[in-house]
Amino acid sequence: MQYAVGIDIGGTKVAIALVNEQGKIVSEDKLPTDLTIAPTEMIERIIASVNQQLDEQVLSDSDLIGIGIGAPGPLNSKEGLITSPPNLKNWRNIPIVEQFKSHFTVPIRLENDANAAALAERWLGAAQATNDFVYLTISTGIGAGIYVNGQLVTGLRGNAGDFGHTVINPSYGECVCGQHGCLEHIASGTAIARKGSQLAGKSLSTVEVIEAYQQDDPILKPFVQDVFRTIGIACVTLINTFDPEKIVLGGGVTKVGHVLFKEVEEYVKTFALNPASRATEIVPAKLDQNAGVIGAAALILQG
CATH class of the missing domain: 3.30.420.40 (ATPase, nucleotide binding domain)
Structure with a gap:
C-alpha cells in the first residue's frame, strides 16, 4: 500500500492526514493556526504532527511517496513559496517546501488550496x-x-x-x-x-x-x-x-x-x-x- 501526506493550511486551523492510494484517511490531526508565532515555528509544529502520525502507524518517510500541501494564495507553487495570503498576515514569502525538504526526502508539492480540493472532488467526489x-x-x-x-x-x-x-x-x-x-x-x-x-x-x-x-x-x-x-x-x-x-x-x-x-x-x-x-x-x-x-x-x- 502506498501513502501520501496531505496538509491543508487555513487561516484558523491546519489539517494533516495520512492518506492511502485509495483516498482513505488512515490517520489525521488538526492544529490551530497560531498567528502569534513565526511561520517557520508553525511549520515545525506541522512537521512534528506528520512524524507523530508516521510513528503511530509504524511507518517512516521512506514509506511515503510524497507530501502535498494545500495553502491559500497568493503563493508561488513553482518555487514552493507561500507569498502573501490575506488570512495569514505574517506569512510573507515563506519557503515552506524548502523547510519540509530539510526533514523529508520524499517529493513535496505545494498548490493552491482550492486547486487541491478540486483534485479531490475529481478523484473521489462530485466531479468523478x-x-x-x-x-x-x-x-x-x-x-x-x-x-x-x-x-x-x-x-x-x-x-x-x-x-x-x-x-x-x-x-x-x-x-x-x-x-x-x-x-x-x-x-x-x-x-x-x-x-x-x-x-x-x-x-x-x-x-x-x-x-x-x-x-x-x-x-x-x-x-x-x-x-x-x-x-x-x-x-x-x-x-x-x-x-x-x-x-x-x-x-x-x-x-x-x-x-x-x-x-x-x-x-x-x-x-x-x-x-x-x-x-x-x-x-x-x-x-x-x-x-x-x-x-x-x-x-x-x-x-
Missing part, C-alpha cells in the same frame, strides 16, 4: 470522470479550482482560480485586496456575517444570518437573496468563461442546502449566454471538510 468543471468554494473566503480538457488550470505561479477577487458590485465597498465589490467581499461567510450584523444592528454569525433568512426576517431575507443572486452571477461568469460540464459548490456557506442551489440554478438557466450552457449542472461537493487534505494528498497520489 468529469474533464471540464469548476470547483467553487464559498467559506471564510472564496476560491475556485478549474479543470479544463482534463487538466487543472494553475497559471504561471499557481494562482489561477483566485476567483473571489473578481469584481461583482463596487457599491458593496472596499475588499481586503483594495478593490471594491469583490465576490468574496459580498458572498463569503465572513462577508455574510459582517453585512448581516450591520443590517441587524447586532453581532451575528453567518449561521445566524442564514437562520434569520429562513425565518423570513424582513431585513435579512432580501440581503441573503442578493447574496444567492451574487453567487449565481459568479457561476454564470465561470460558465461563460470556461464552458464547464458542471460547477461543484463547496464550503461552509453551501451547507444552507437546497434553497441556495435552487436560486443559483434558476439564475444560470436564465442568464448563461449559450442556451446549451443554461443546463450546466450545479452540484454540491461530496467530500466536505476532508476535501482539503485528500486533495493535498492527491497532488502526490494523482499527480
